[in-house]
Amino acid sequence: MGLTSVGKVILGSLRTGPRSGYEIKQLVDGSTRFFWAASYGQIYPELRRLEAEGLIRGKSEPRGGRKRRVFELTDAGRDALREWLLDPEMTHEVRDEGLLKLFFARALEPDEALELVRRMRERHLESLERLRQIEAQIPAGTNPRAFSLLCLEYGIGVKEWTVQWHEDVERRLERAGKKEATR
Numbered sequence: 257m258g259l260t261s262v263g264k265v266i267l268g269s270l271r272t273g274p275r276s277g278y279e280i281k282q283l284v285d286g287s288t289r290f291f292w293a294a295s296y297g298q299i300y301p302e303l304r305r306l307e308a309e310g311l312i313r314g315k316s317e318p319r320g321g322r323k324r325r326v327f328e329l330t331d332a333g334r335d336a337l338r339e340w341l342l343d344p345e346m347t348h349e350v351r352d353e354g355l356l357k358l359f360f361a362r363a364l365e366p367d368e369a370l371e372l373v374r375r376m377r378e379r380h381l382e383s384l385e386r387l388r389q390i391e392a393q394i395p396a397g398t399n400p401r402a403f404s405l406l407c408l409e410y411g412i413g414v415k416e417w418t419v420q421w422h423e424d425v426e427r428r429l430e431r432a433g434k435k436e437a438t439r
Contacts, residue, residue: 259340262294262302263311267329267337270312274328277303287404290387290411303327311336354379370429377422384415
């Protein structure tokens with residue numbers, strides 16, 4: 257069976273060392289979440305599946321009276337990660353519920369559609385600020401082979417463009433609304 261999208265995130269997350277499901281989720285939320293999300297409901301079943309396939313190995317490491325299972329890559333898991341990374345096939349999928357709403361916004365009144373675009377812009381601005389906060393924590397002179405930083409740079413650029421696009425759409429909708437009001 258091939259790697260699922262969540263399996264890819266898990267193997268990549270374990271590449272740098274052992275982690276619990278909770279730690280994988282925290283890593284995802286602070287990094288890949290901006291372009292590749294995974295929920296607890298996806299992570300834990302996938303951990304069990306990857307372990308059954310021999311790609312990861314789990315061991316019990318309770319902490320403070322809490323059950324805790326930590327997973328690490330096996331040699332087969334490292335091979336599977338490398339094989340996926342070298343595979344020339346890759347999907348490109350954008351899932352943006354705001355854009356889906358905008359696509360169907362003709363069902364709204366003009367002022368409601370404008371408010372939708374404003375809310376969309378605000379969400380993207382919040383996301384941009386989170387990315388900039390992450391960027392501010394990176395020490396100067398960090399290794400240029402820190403590929404996660406290239407992804408951060410990409411994310412900041414995309415979010416900056418997206419915020420500007422929303423501002424432009426807001427202006428166009430405002431102008432269109434003023435024209436309709438004078439008719």
